Amino acid sequence: MVIRARRDADLDEAATALVAVHAADSYPVEGVDDPRGWLSPKGLIQAWVAEADSRIVGHVAISQAQAEEAVSLYREQAHTEAQVGVLARLFVMPQARKRAVGERLVRAAVEYAHTNDLRLVLDVMTKDKAAIRLYERMGWQSIGDASHAYGEGQQMRAVCYVSPAE
Template identity: 35%
Template sequence: MHIRPRSDDDLRQLVEVLRRTHDQDGYPAHWPNDPASWLTPPGHLTAWTAWSSGTAVGHVGLAAPDRDAASLVTRLVVHPDHRGRGIADALLATAEAAAGTACAVPALRLDVTEETPGAWRLYERRGWRLTHRAPADWAKPDGTVPTMRWYEKRLW
């Protein structure tokens, strides 16, 4: 497995990774009209693609929608067939290292649903601090409102 900066050419394969993640895990909760654009949220700074045997298997991005606040880790996804191999950990480490030199505020933030313990356990193992929990400001397709966990990690 290797990680490199995401290129536009990666997006077709990354949409397939996202589709498999959505179908298996319900992330994202609502399938986007334009999944390639969804991988590039407002305030997008940069993103990386994880590759294994010539196939895209994961993605993570950084965004700074507010220049005066900590940047966000966004769109962290790993193909379900490639989990348990350290890909999410490596992608997160890549984003953290890049943010340490590229972001104006010395911290990163992210949010995750309470119902995804594998994800939030990864963040906690990597030194992220839970800042608060609260109901989401959105609902899943079945109408339920998930509980969100917000995390922060100081970079220096």
């Protein structure tokens, strides 16, 4: 298993993997109509892929803070205007699970954040229990609840997290 920076040439295969993950898990709740666009959100800083047998089996990205509730919660609680990045677009193909792929992808993003003086935040929908277990096992701290809006006026409860300090 190789974790590496995503290249432009990876985007089609990563988009195909995302659609497969959505079919298996209903994640993400949005973005599968334009998976390439969803994988390259506004403010994208860096993205990584997990590769096994020359196939992309996972993905994660860091984006610049926009108007996410997790960013506001973190800044209010930490009383800081420090640089904040948003960890997002994490997924692992079903056949690659139970091999710490998600953990390795998150670690790559956290290492990048530490090197670049970014504190990472995220929100995860409460339905995504495996992701919640992963973040909590890795030491991410819950900083509150949010509402994840998607589609045409749809919302789902989410939990916001901040990455470990170091």
